[in-house]
Amino acid sequence: MAINWFKYSSPASFYPIVDKSIPWFMGAAIVLAIAGLYLSFFTTPDVLQDQKQYYRIIFIHVPAAWMSMWLYIIMAIWAVIGLVFNTRLSFMMATALAPTGALFTFLALWTGSFWGKTSWGTWWDWDPRLTFELILLFLFIGYMALHTAIDDPRRADRAAALLALVGVFCVPIIYYSVQCPDPNSLNCRALHQTSSLRSIESSILTSMMVMTLAYWMYSFAAVFMRLRSIMLEREKGSDWVKEMIGRIS
Amino acid sequence: MAEFFSMGGYGFYIWCSFAMALLLLVIEPVWLMRQHKVLLRQLARMSGINDGGES
Amino acid sequence: MNSPGILAILRCMLTRDLILAIRRLSDVLTTLFFFVIVVSLFPLGVGTDMEMLRAIAPGIVWVAALLASMLALGRLFSEDFADGTLEQLILTPQPLSVLVFSKIIAHWLVTGLPLVLIAPLIGLQYDLPAGALWTLVLSLLVGTPVLSLIGAIGAALTLGLRGGGVLISLLILPLYVPVLVYGAGVVDAGISGLNTQSHFLLLSAFLVIALVLSPPATAAALRISIE
Numbered sequence: 001m002a003i004n005w006f007k008y009s010s011p012a013s014f015y016p017i018v019d020k021s022i023p024w025f026m027g028a029a030i031v032l033a034i035a036g037l038y039l040s041f042f043t044t045p046d047v048l049q050d051q052k053q054y055y056r057i058i059f060i061h062v063p064a065a066w067m068s069m070w071l072y073i074i075m076a077i078w079a080v081i082g083l084v085f086n087t088r089l090s091f092m093m094a095t096a097l098a099p100t101g102a103l104f105t106f107l108a109l110w111t112g113s114f115w116g117k118t119s120w121g122t123w124w125d126w127d128p129r130l131t132f133e134l135i136l137l138f139l140f141i142g143y144m145a146l147h148t149a150i151d152d153p154r155r156a157d158r159a160a161a162l163l164a165l166v167g168v169f170c171v172p173i174i175y176y177s178v179q180c181p182d183p184n185s186l187n188c189r190a191l192h193q194t195s196s197l198r199s200i201e202s203s204i205l206t207s208m209m210v211m212t213l214a215y216w217m218y219s220f221a222a223v224f225m226r227l228r229s230i231m232l233e234r235e236k237g238s239d240w241v242k243e244m245i246g247r248i249s
Numbered sequence: 250m251a252e253f254f255s256m257g258g259y260g261f262y263i264w265c266s267f268a269m270a271l272l273l274l275v276i277e278p279v280w281l282m283r284q285h286k287v288l289l290r291q292l293a294r295m296s297g298i299n300d301g302g303e304s
Numbered sequence: 305m306n307s308p309g310i311l312a313i314l315r316c317m318l319t320r321d322l323i324l325a326i327r328r329l330s331d332v333l334t335t336l337f338f339f340v341i342v343v344s345l346f347p348l349g350v351g352t353d354m355e356m357l358r359a360i361a362p363g364i365v366w367v368a369a370l371l372a373s374m375l376a377l378g379r380l381f382s383e384d385f386a387d388g389t390l391e392q393l394i395l396t397p398q399p400l401s402v403l404v405f406s407k408i409i410a411h412w413l414v415t416g417l418p419l420v421l422i423a424p425l426i427g428l429q430y431d432l433p434a435g436a437l438w439t440l441v442l443s444l445l446v447g448t449p450v451l452s453l454i455g456a457i458g459a460a461l462t463l464g465l466r467g468g469g470v471l472i473s474l475l476i477l478p479l480y481v482p483v484l485v486y487g488a489g490v491v492d493a494g495i496s497g498l499n500t501q502s503h504f505l506l507l508s509a510f511l512v513i514a515l516v517l518s519p520p521a522t523a524a525a526l527r528i529s530i531e
Binding site for chain 3: 135138139141142145146149150155158159162163166167169170173174176177178181182183184
Binding site: 026041046052053054056057060061064099100103106107110111114115117118218221222225226228229232233236241242245246248 | 253256257258259262263265266267269270273274277278281282284285288289292293295296
């Protein structure tokens with residue numbers, strides 16, 4: 001079992017898996033997205049509690065926010081694996097995750113801002129969860145900036161990985177401090193709407209779940225696409241790359 | 250149809266949000282595909298040079 | 305066993321770094337003056353209404369302390385890196401975490417502590433009441449070491465890189481957020497007459513965690529940067 005695991009930690013054996021699975025993930029993403037959008041617009045009510053039609057923004061906002069947090073954590077996990085086992089592929093995986101994570105974070109901020117404008121009246125409100133997304137965006141960008149700033153790929157990998165590790169450790173603390181800037185009051189600031197949406201009808205829940213799955217499939221596709229290029233670029237001197245290029249051209 | 254697009258008057262906000270999502274989630278894969286193709290071409294050219302110019 | 309104990313190592317490194325810092329007093333003073341200038345600039349930008357200034361003073365002082373602390377981080381390892389001492393430090397049999405820890409202490413004594421000491425004057429500029437001045441000083445006393453400790457990791461990761469200062473800021477500022485929130489928050493709470501104990505407990509918790517986790521993390525970062 002252990003032997004099989006490490007077999008796939010070599011870029012040469014993992015590349016075909018990555019390459020072949022991309023169209024499948026993309027296809028699944030598109031199908032799920034279409035289904036999700038249909039469900040979001042046509043099976044859900046027009047009004048939600050005190051919110052009008054604009055509440056539908058949550059169908060792209062909430063899953064995007066979830067993805068941003070998940071992708072950061074997964075990126076940090078690959079960073080730790082890389083630091084512990086010193087496997088190049090783990091670092092490449094972490095590096096491939098960062099830009100997609102940043103993209104979802106930006107999307108969460110953008111859609112959250114539009115949602116805020118309609119329901120709170122302002123484009124930006126320093127709502128704790130949106131503020132946290134902003135900080136998360138900085139964490140992603142910091143990771144990418146550090147990785148790009150270092151020329152030596154090995155040092156870049158490990159430095160950025162350590163940064164991700166420190167970041168993921170601080171993330172709960174940052175989340176708590178933004179949510180509860182006043183530790184004396186027992187209920188932390190929760191202007192954010194989703195807490196009131198928790199006990200909601202199944203049609204809305206279903207739409208959100210489908211969109212979330214669509215985002216997951218998309219993430220696999222996009223990250224694998226990036227990973228594929230990273231693997232080729234980094235391993236271009238090795239035999240398996242040369243052989244594969246020879247076969248293709 | 251027009252009623253669908255206006256979304257009770259909030260059309261602007263809803264469609265801007267969905268449009269950005271669509272934009273990003275289309276641009277990223279397209280960009281990555283291009284990057285991959287360019288890389289493959291580059292590597293093919295490099296190996297062509299190394300093999301002494303065989304076609 | 306002739307290997308020196310931890311206290312001896314600390315004392316030795318601390319003396320060395322402090323002497324070096326004192327020889328370059330201008331570096332020390334630069335940080336301090338930057339702090340004072342930033343704090344003095346705000347009223348020029350936001351207006352001189354004392355009510356408002358008193359209200360935003362804790363945040364301003366804390367952000368200025370953050371920025372000053374970050375500016376100074378570049379110097380934490382750069383000189384030793386430039387003349388090769390850092391490599392030697394890594395190669396010695398003494399635990400790198402301890403060496404790093406003493407460097408961070410020296411760094412804080414020279415860049416963080418002056419901010420703490422000059423804070424009362426700054427507070428007076430913003431017409432803070434006496435109790436709030438004391439809370440401000442205490443919050444900076446507990447908080448600025450955390451800034452130095454966290455910042456050291458950033459300094460170690462960006463060793464020798466172009467655009468170092470700006471890059472460190474990008475990496476470290478998000479991690480500073482909790483310290484900022486509770487550091488400024490405790491002074492706000494003090495002004496409003498609320499209980500400040502829980503804030504201080506949180507800040508102290510941050511300090512303890514940073515004291516324990518930061519030196520090893522910084523040591524690891526140094527090894528990554530230098531190998």
